[in-house]
Amino acid sequence: MSNTIAPEATLSLTGYIAGQPVHAAQVLEVRSPYDGRLAGTVALASRRDTDAAIAAGLSAGVRQTRYERFAVLDKARQLLEERKEEFARLITSESGLAIREARYEVGRARDVLHFAALESLKDDGQIFSCDISPQGKARKIFTTREPLTLAVAITPFNHPLNQVAHKIAPAIATGTPVILKPSEKTPLTAIRLVELLYEAGLPPAMLSVLLGPTAEVAEVLVTDPRVELVSFTGSVAVGKHIAKQAGYKKVILELGGNDPLIVLEDADMDLAVTLAAEGSYRNSGQRCTAVKRILVQESIHNQFVEKLIEKTKEYLAGDPHLPETRVGTVIDEPAAKYLEDVVAKAVAQGAKVRIGGRRNGALLEPTVITDVPRNAQMVVQESFGPLAPVIKVRDLEDAVQLANSTAYGLSSGIVTKDMEKALYAVKNLRMGTVNINEVPGYRIESSPFGGIKDSGLGIKEGVIEAMKCFTYVKTFSLPW
Known part of the structure; x- marks a missing residue:
C-alpha cells in the first residue's frame, strides 16, 4: 500500500466584488510549503476593484431579519459539514499543516458558524426606567444594536479557515457588510468559504473578498474613511502600522503572543x-x-x-x-x-x-x-x-x-x-x-479572547465580543 497521497486538483480562483468575480490578467500562485506543488491560483485585484468593493458594501442596503441571518449561517454550517474533508485537504495543500490539524480546524470553523447563528437570534438590548430619581420622568430608555455601514477583515495564514470564519460570521450575524482581505500565503480556503456563504443564501452585497498588491488593496481598505471598522489578526509590526494608518475608525487588533x-x-x-x-x-x-x-x-x-x-x-x-x-x-x-x-x-x-x-x-x-x-x-x-x-x-x-x-x-x-x-x-x-x-x-469559539500590551488592544474577539464590535449601540426613549 502506497504512503503517498494523490495530488489535489489545482484550483483557479478569483476574488469577488459583491458576488461578481474579479477579472484580472495577473494571478498569484499558491504552492504547498511541503513539496512546492501548485495548490491553486488567484486572480489579483486592482485599486479599481478595491474602490468597487467599497462602493458595493456601502450601497448594500440589505437589512435581513434575525432569522434570515440565522438561516444563512446555519446553512453555511451544514454545507461546511458536508464538505469538511474537501476543506481540510485544501488547508493542508496551501498551508502545509498536517491533515489532522486541518480537520480539527474545520470543526472549529463549524462551531463558529453555529455559535454565530445562535447569537444572531438573541437581543441584548436593555431597558432603563427614567423615574428612579427626583429629576426623572415617566419615560423608558431602550437600547438596540445597529450594524456598521462597512467593515474590513484582514486575516493571517496560520488558520486559513477558522480565522476567516471568526471575522466574517460575526459580521453576518449583525448585518454588517464586510470586505475580506485574506493572507496571500493561504487565500484559497478563504475564497472557498466566501463562495460557500454565497451558496448558503448570503446577499452578495454583504461580502466581498480581494487579494492584490498592498498599496492597491489593503492600504486602501484600511485608510478609507468610509470604512467604520478594521479587524486585523497578524503580526505586531503590521498591526501597529494599521493602527497608525486607520484614522478615525474602530480597530480590532489580535496580534502576537509569547x-x-x-x-x-x-x-x-x-x-x-x-x-x-x-x-x-x-x-x-x-x-x-x-x-x-x-x-x-x-x-x-x-x-x-x-x-x-x-x-x-x-x-x-x-x-x-x-x-x-x-x-x-x-x-x-x-x-x-x-x-x-x-x-x-x-x-x-x-x-x-x-x-x-x-x-x-x-x-x-x-x-x-x-x-x-x-x-x-x-x-x-x-x-x-x-x-x-x-x-x-x-x-x-x-x-x-x-x-x-x-x-x-x-x-x-x-x-x-x-x-x-x-x-x-x-x-x-x-x-x-x-x-x-x-x-x-x-x-x-464564543468565549472572549484577546490580549494586552503588544498582543493587542485589549478588545476581545470570540463570536459574542466580535458581534459587539461590528455594531454600535443606539439609545432611544419613549413616554411610559
Whole structure:
C-alpha cells in the first residue's frame, strides 16, 4: 500500500466584488510549503476593484431579519459539514499543516458558524426606567444594536479557515457588510468559504473578498474613511502600522503572543508533559496562543525534560497529507530558516538542543531546548514554530515575574494541584487568558479572547465580543 497521497486538483480562483468575480490578467500562485506543488491560483485585484468593493458594501442596503441571518449561517454550517474533508485537504495543500490539524480546524470553523447563528437570534438590548430619581420622568430608555455601514477583515495564514470564519460570521450575524482581505500565503480556503456563504443564501452585497498588491488593496481598505471598522489578526509590526494608518475608525487588533506554560513541583507530571507537547507542536507551533516558553520549577526540571523528550518522539514530522503525520511544515522555508537561526542563537548562548532541530525545506522537527538563557531571542520574542524551550524557575513568584517580562500579554497556562497557587497566577499574570491545568490557548469559539500590551488592544474577539464590535449601540426613549 502506497504512503503517498494523490495530488489535489489545482484550483483557479478569483476574488469577488459583491458576488461578481474579479477579472484580472495577473494571478498569484499558491504552492504547498511541503513539496512546492501548485495548490491553486488567484486572480489579483486592482485599486479599481478595491474602490468597487467599497462602493458595493456601502450601497448594500440589505437589512435581513434575525432569522434570515440565522438561516444563512446555519446553512453555511451544514454545507461546511458536508464538505469538511474537501476543506481540510485544501488547508493542508496551501498551508502545509498536517491533515489532522486541518480537520480539527474545520470543526472549529463549524462551531463558529453555529455559535454565530445562535447569537444572531438573541437581543441584548436593555431597558432603563427614567423615574428612579427626583429629576426623572415617566419615560423608558431602550437600547438596540445597529450594524456598521462597512467593515474590513484582514486575516493571517496560520488558520486559513477558522480565522476567516471568526471575522466574517460575526459580521453576518449583525448585518454588517464586510470586505475580506485574506493572507496571500493561504487565500484559497478563504475564497472557498466566501463562495460557500454565497451558496448558503448570503446577499452578495454583504461580502466581498480581494487579494492584490498592498498599496492597491489593503492600504486602501484600511485608510478609507468610509470604512467604520478594521479587524486585523497578524503580526505586531503590521498591526501597529494599521493602527497608525486607520484614522478615525474602530480597530480590532489580535496580534502576537509569547505564551508561557508554568509547571510547578506539585503538578501532575504526565498532564504537564502532554500540555507542553500539545501546546508547543500543534499546528506546527504556528498559533499566537501556542506554548512559547515552558517555565518549570527547578526541583522537577530534569524529570520533566526527560519525559518531554520521550513525548516529543510521538510527534512525527513529515508529509502533511499522511494521517500519521502530527507536525507538518511551517508556512514557508524562510520561516523555517528563521526558527533554525533562533535555535542556533540560543545554543550560542549556552542552550542545548535535546531532541529535534533538523530542518528540511519548510519542515522543522519538533525541538526541545534546555538551559535557555532568559534573554535569549526565543524567550523574549515570539517564535512561531514547533519549538519547546524549557527554562528553570525557582518558584511561582519567579515564574510569574518571568512570564510577565516580555512585551506580550495574550495567554498563559499553569499546571498545579494547589488552588491557592492557581488563584495567585490568575490574579498576577498580566495576560488576556490564564488557564489552569490546560494549554494557554484553550477556549471555545464564543468565549472572549484577546490580549494586552503588544498582543493587542485589549478588545476581545470570540463570536459574542466580535458581534459587539461590528455594531454600535443606539439609545432611544419613549413616554411610559
